[in-house]
Amino acid sequence: MTTKKTVASLPVSPLAPKKFAKLAPLAGVELQAMASGSRYVGRDDLLLVRLAETTQVAGVFTRSKMPSAAVDLSRAHLAGGKARALVVNAGNANAFTGKAGAKAALDMAKGAAKLVDCQPEDVLIASTGVIGEDLDPAPLLAAMQDSQAGPAKRSDWQAAARAIMTTDTFAKAATRTAKFGKHQITLNAIAKGSGMIAPDMATLLAFVFTDAHVPARLLQKLLSEANGQSLNCVTVDGDTSTSDTCLMFASGDKKCDGAPLRSLDDKRLAPLRAALAELMQDLAVQVASDGEGISKLMTIEVMGAETDAAARNIGLAIGNSPLVKTAVAGEDANWGRIVMAIGKSGEAAERDRLSIDIGGVQVARKGRAVAGYDERPVAKHMRGRHVHIRVNVGVQSKTKKKATGKARIWASDLTHGYIDINADYRS
């Protein structure tokens, strides 16, 4: 069943960062990128991360009703709040593979557990690639075993980010530092998504590492909060993967002084919380910037909605609309399509109080076109790589109080490149 693939030669996204971020080594985190030869030829496709014994873990997963075997396993293993190893393979998503898939995921966890001397329950797995093909764990386990001999390249974050790519056109990473009590801590993260070639499913994987000591329960809250305003606000095509996984590991090297951390609102957590929000948004923008066939990145700000969740739904309705996406690709400030998308979101919106800005110029106000607005700066804005759309949906309570729900969404446009990538014959 398994088809060998040479590395795809898609052109690098025009929105790729100029260079790979500089990520410092992290105490308690050892990375090892390997080539298992399972599917791709001539590149690393397997990542093993060894984690200190003190490591706490948190995670968020796809809400798909068809989760992969790797997602099933990691979701279960997350319950303990501890982790000693993370294994990521690229090329086969181990999704829709039935009992054989569950066994393959467990075999991977057992193999890694033996290497790092821990319980299989302390191992998390993420798999990305083709759906519905059986995953043979043997070459992955052999690669991990063989690489024991060589020196672990502890800080090669770029090699790690490359090893988890499927058809991404650039490796994605971000880093931040923050005060943590008396300490300076570091947050490093890598992610993959969402280029695609024929049979592979675009999936989003993101892994955040820090040397701070944060208990798993709090770590989960931190991650969920940051994720809700970053990766969960990205859309390329509205197609939710079976394998989306975001995990955060706190190796515990740096402890905060004073009483144990208990609440998200503990002031000592504030710098970490802010740095994590920034880091995750950085990753989110990188993922959207590598959307299949992207020519322009949309940033969509929604305000005046009933709730933040309603604002997010409205923003996603705009960012997912094929008509809005093609208009942006065509450099057409077609705000009529934005109105349509807001209307179809199903969320409360006041047609006759709605306003829309494109590139900072108000083009619609109080439910109709702004008569005679200057189209030149708008047309110039549409010709750039970054398109900013801001809508105020004007919801008011019965007492005329203005609603304050807001959200920011990042989305790619829809181009011939998307069709080329996804309508290829499966070879």
Add this chain to the structure above:
Amino acid sequence: MTTKKTVASLPVSPLAPKKFAKLAPLAGVELQAMASGSRYVGRDDLLLVRLAETTQVAGVFTRSKMPSAAVDLSRAHLAGGKARALVVNAGNANAFTGKAGAKAALDMAKGAAKLVDCQPEDVLIASTGVIGEDLDPAPLLAAMQDSQAGPAKRSDWQAAARAIMTTDTFAKAATRTAKFGKHQITLNAIAKGSGMIAPDMATLLAFVFTDAHVPARLLQKLLSEANGQSLNCVTVDGDTSTSDTCLMFASGDKKCDGAPLRSLDDKRLAPLRAALAELMQDLAVQVASDGEGISKLMTIEVMGAETDAAARNIGLAIGNSPLVKTAVAGEDANWGRIVMAIGKSGEAAERDRLSIDIGGVQVARKGRAVAGYDERPVAKHMRGRHVHIRVNVGVQSKTKKKATGKARIWASDLTHGYIDINADYRS
């Protein structure tokens, strides 16, 4: 603001019917197609339908939160259950036009009411075309006034279907007959949707006419039922318009004998009910067959879902998925993407009992690929114009009873043609 447009010369959809259906004249229904010269040059763009005094009316409209002024007006006028006239203009949707738009719609209703000698409340309006441009009712009213002199072409259904097109590549109509007590009745329908050129919003308009006498309350139930299994099961790009309108008029020429009709389950209604379901599905297939840039029509059958509504959501998730649509365009039986779409629908589905047929061949069963299925008939099926996808999502109750929710969805694929049509610069 108004830009004159010559008629678009998009190639006719490869899925267009061979010829326009033969629609017989209907007692109590007079059609008049006219050219107002408002936006399009050299074609009719205005339709006036005069209806007998006995006419009962029912309607369903877009669920958009940004409805057009025409939708607002027709929704209000529908309340009475009676209608004497229908006015449809193509080229300007009169949507997102504020108070001026509401006044323009009312002026159209008043003008038509004067011509047919009725109350403005007995006139329904539908408008389709560009969003956010003020609609000037004057040329429309003038055209209606002028055409008074000429003979009403009572049975020119093709002229009527053509007059309401925007960028459709073919005129859409369907007809059925049915027994109605001792009578033979006729159902005629015309529809438009969903080609598109730059600034116009794809909208769906459908009008059904019958010479039967059916009270408005029952007519509404009949229409809602048929619509739920036809037009509401069509998707081109998942973008709900601000103007979608489907109206049904019963002119009342043919009365059913016996007691008044009261219930949808009255046996005397059964032939009409069946004919209406067929007629509406015929229209639905025609609309999907003219989806922007279409190369293949998907028919998606879903069964084993929790409810019919859940089945419909799953079918729409498949039919709207850009990844499924591009795979179909690329003639790739990529059922992994179908699994993904089912998973993202949010509806209950049993991964490990899921089965998928493509072109009648089972490719996945019990949550995994069918080992060694014959790919040749599937590949051949994918090369055709009609792609049939059937999924059984295998939901069971706690008592192991199999769920029976089912739905059928029609969807176009996603091709370079779609991008060409929608990413054009707005001229």
